[in-house]
Amino acid sequence: MARLEHLNVTVADPDAFAAMLGRLFGWRVRWSGGAIHGGRSVHVGGEDTYLAVYAGPEGPGGQTPPADSYRQRGGLNHIGVVVDDLDATEARVKEEGFKTHSHADYEPGRRFYFRESGGIEIEVVSYA
Structure with missing residues (x-):
């Protein structure tokens, strides 16, 4: 059977987001570095699964999330x-x-x- 390995989510600040997840859930940073479009990604989680949290080259801030993700196809x-x-x-x-x-x-x-x-x-x- 297949299993989910990771999700990739755009966030305002990947380092801060990963640190928060670490404090709340005991997760660790598995990898961090440069990513697509000149952005930055941090992979945070456990041995078998993780979240890849990404921010584009505009850095912290960027775009605000949609008001209602349940009405946007592909929304988180x-x-x-x-x-x-x-x-x-x-x-x-x-x-x-x-x-x-x-x-x-x-x-x-x-x-x-x-x-x-x-x-x-x-x-x-x-x-x-």
């Missing part, structure tokens, strides 16, 4: 991350200054969402 709706301890992760998210929302208990787990400072929504879920 959210990034889903599975954690063992949802409550501890939510505490770290709040310590980073992010507001959590859309909490739900559902079969087979629990979840919440937050938007990072660049507007990308992240779903955090636990099946424990």
Whole structure:
């Protein structure tokens, strides 16, 4: 069976975004360097899967995300991350200054969402 190795997402500042993911989820930078169109990419994650976070040559800032990604074909709706301890992760998210929302208990787990400072929504879920 095939498996998903990575996603590539354009962000305002790949180094800052990767550092935030490291603090929240314990991920590490696997690679960083120059990328397409004179931009910069940082690969952050674990041994088998990662996010490639990219910014073009315009550097931090760039374009703002669409108001409603669910109405844009090819839009990024959210990034889903599975954690063992949802409550501890939510505490770290709040310590980073992010507001959590859309909490739900559902079969087979629990979840919440937050938007990072660049507007990308992240779903955090636990099946424990």
